[in-house]
Every structure is written in C-alpha cells, then in structure tokens.
Amino acid sequence: MRRVVARFENGEDASDAEDDLREADFEPERPDIENPFFDPSARPPEARGLLWGGLIGGIVGVAVLLAMAMDMIWFPRLSPFLTAGRLTLVTFGFSIGVAVGGFVGGVWGMLRGVPDPEGPRVEVMVPDARVEDVRNRLRDHDATRVDDAVTHHGSG
Known part of the structure; x- marks a missing residue:
C-alpha cells in the first residue's frame, strides 16, 4: 500500500x-x-543545503588547489599533492570540496525549520x-x- x-x-x-x-x-x-x-x-530542507553546500564547496576546493598549484598560496603539509597534474588537482579539490560543503550544507539545512x-x-x-x-x-x-x-x- x-x-x-x-x-x-x-x-x-x-x-x-x-x-x-x-x-x-x-x-x-x-x-x-x-x-x-x-x-x-x-521538501526536506537539508536537500537545498546539500546542493548549495556541495556546489560552493566544490568551487572553493578547486580554487584552493589550483591556487596552490600556481604558487599563489602555500600550505607546508599539503605540498606533496602538488606533484599531481592539474586535472587530478581539480578533481581532488572538487571532490573534497563537495564532501565538506555538502556535509556543512546538510547540517545547516537540518537546523532550519521545515516550511509549513x-x-x-x-x-x-x-x-x-x-x-x-x-x-x-x-x-x-x-x-x-x-x-x-x-x-x-x-x-x-
């Protein structure tokens, strides 16, 4: 049923x-x-948080790793990642950004009330x-x- x-x-x-x-x-x-x-x-409120958090996190992740690859910023412990090619860095940055941003966005969405x-x-x-x-x-x-x-x- x-x-x-x-x-x-x-x-x-x-x-x-x-x-x-x-x-x-x-x-x-x-x-x-x-x-x-x-x-x-x-519609569950966490869905919107997951979507926007994942998109923004992915973009920020790509920007940070590309900036590291072009020597615009430097994090001492993360420098071994820079031996990878740019496509690998973009993929890795996007994946990590989506995971972190999606989690944060989902939590943020859960804290919001469900609309009447x-x-x-x-x-x-x-x-x-x-x-x-x-x-x-x-x-x-x-x-x-x-x-x-x-x-x-x-x-x-």
Whole structure:
C-alpha cells in the first residue's frame, strides 16, 4: 500500500479531486500532519543545503588547489599533492570540496525549520497497482505536487 499526498493551489481543486477519487472507489481525506518530516509532499530542507553546500564547496576546493598549484598560496603539509597534474588537482579539490560543503550544507539545512505546507492537501491510501491511476487523477485536477510513500508491503 502507498500513501499518496497531493498539494493544491486552492480548496476548490482539492474538493474536485476528492470527488473524483470517491467516484473511483477510493477514500480520500485531508491529512492533518503535525510533523512535516512525515509528509511525503514536503521538501526536506537539508536537500537545498546539500546542493548549495556541495556546489560552493566544490568551487572553493578547486580554487584552493589550483591556487596552490600556481604558487599563489602555500600550505607546508599539503605540498606533496602538488606533484599531481592539474586535472587530478581539480578533481581532488572538487571532490573534497563537495564532501565538506555538502556535509556543512546538510547540517545547516537540518537546523532550519521545515516550511509549513501551503495550500490544501488530499491524501489517499492506494494499492501499489493503482498508484499511477491516482497520481494521474490528482494531476488532472491541477495538483501542484503529488508524492507517495510506501506504508506497508503485503498482498492486497
């Protein structure tokens, strides 16, 4: 079984989607999710932190190792790295920068609060075989976001 949650711009579209799902023998409801981390339609804040932290860290890592290769800055213990070629230095600098920046960005994102969901939501429990049908029905009623999460596995 899957739990499909859709977000809408206005209540009229959400009501139309609920009516359509009832006609198709589903039981939609308006979810009351107190913790946004359990809402499959909420974007986790750490994702944005990981992306920007990784990109900025990668660029800084490349810049630092290239500056070391061109003798613009010097760190005594890191100088053996400079025996590598420039492509190796760029790759290594980018990799280390992405790892450090992604970690810092992810932690920063986790410290931020999860934004409150905007607009009404509709939730429906669906067997795995009918998930695409429900997702298409919700999109037909102008859902701005449709996500699902597995609730449990089993026959049914």
